[in-house]
Amino acid sequence: MKAYLLRRLLQSILVLFGVSFVVFLILHLTGDPALLLLPPDATAEDLARFRQAMGFNDPWIVQYFRFLKGAVRGDFGESLRHGEPAMHLVLERLPATFELAGAGLAIAVALAIPAGIVSAVRRNTAVDYVSTVVALLGQAMPTFWLGIMLILVFSVRLGWLPSSGRGGLIHLILPAITLGLFTTARITRLTRSGMLEVLGQDYIRTARAKGVGEPPVVWKHGLRNASIPIVTIVGIEMGTLLGGSVITETIFAWPGVGRLSVQAIFNRDYPVVQAAVFLLASTFVIVNFLVDVVYTYLDPRIRFR
């Protein structure tokens, strides 16, 4: 098991290097980062002086290692707009994004896994059809439209829930539903198909034949064996949730990293963009490594590989 985890750890570190290189490239896409970073009315002399000062004339490999040296210390330079360290701005907004993504994930897991199990156990009944149709719609519905429709109904028409900002639980409801629905739909469908597959296995028939009651058959023999793909998708969906927060936070004026990065892109505040992209991508890599650690507990076969 140690060898397996060590290999996965090394792979994750390798991926983080790749991530840092892509983040570095963002600024160099147009060929001249000085043009991106300075205001459009900068003179040719300003540009030349700036390039020299920032080291943009060095070979790109030198520039990348300089960038990497900063990145591992969390130093992405100062925000062009706020004059604060970019990483500081992003870290300040991170709790809000985690709160929203966590709430979205909680809703998804709490709804989807029971719905998927019930769908599989009561296959082809009304419950199954309703949950399947809801899951299909949830997968097809664009996040931003769902958010706007929820605001239209619950904020504009009914006036029950606030449409923007962060505060107590009441502020969290609409954004969390908006963010979580797609993930809910996905996990529901996966749980249903996974459970159907497992419930058709020989060992389930054996368990029933030797007189095990239906609840333990479903929960112990069934769900445990169907849990690996479910845990995988939950790990992958963390990425969907962190990415989805960009749209959801914009709609609900939620003060998180997603909204900050959209604003930074429009303000051409690239140090902040780089810091935000790097932090969210790294979070995803770390979460997926942790998911692999969880696997080794769920599936002993991996431990002895």
Add this chain to the structure above:
Amino acid sequence: MSPPPVEAAAPRVVLAPPRPWAEREWVRLVARLVRRRTAVFGLLVVVTVVLAALLAPVISPFDPLAQDISQRLKEPGWQDAQGRVHPLGTDHLGRDILARIIYGSRIALLVGLAAVLISGILGMAIGLVAGYFGGRVDDALMRLADVQLAFPFILLAIAVIGVLGTSLRNIIIVIGVSSWVVYARVVRGEVLSIREREFVHAAIALGSRDGRVLVRHVLPNAFTPWLVVATLDMARVIVIESALSFLGLGVQPPTPTWGGMLADGRVYLSTAWWLATFPGLAILVTVLGINLFGDGLRDTLDPRLKV
């Protein structure tokens, strides 16, 4: 239970008579697909959207760009002075919403098709190479896939488009180049088993070069799962395109896009609900249609495929 029928020993040489039409592989697959009602429904939706995009100038009741401030924010079913009905109402500039939705399907489908082709071909090539050669090459390419997957897609897309500037070409390239991972993984998985099959060994033994083996023998056998992934990915790309347009980083106004219409409508949410509602429904129905058709295609062609 009756005992299984004993199979007759196959004669050494058989000149196969031409297969009757109804027994051909693809005819049977189509017949099986048609029996899935949800898949047929999905296909009908997709065909409708494609026809709307192709025939937009013919079927559209109004010019999607024609502004008339005196007729702004009229509710669905509103009749103007000349007796012409706006079935879905008008927007904040007095433009007909139905006409804009019909024309908006053009951008959605164009970006969807072009981006899926780019990422599909890229992913197919990477998957073929990774699965066929294995070893270090495979390791390197799969780590590259992990790097790609680590980025929240929409964030990377808006960052890159924010730098490069918004244009139809940039949007297609950015979505296309960063969506190859699903294809590569699925194709790689197929290739891992295909390369151990006898016809591949035979081709290598006969002296075919790697490139020829890959293109002539491996690729055709990995095509089916690729097609399923491409169909389902089209839906995802359409949502991404409208999300970019919604954020103002898509195809720029006045060209009608579903996402752009939604962004306009958001401002008038408290006074004119129809502005934001209908473009979103257009996205929902299109994506639902593609998903249903793709699910049916998967279940018919390759039920074990996990996409």
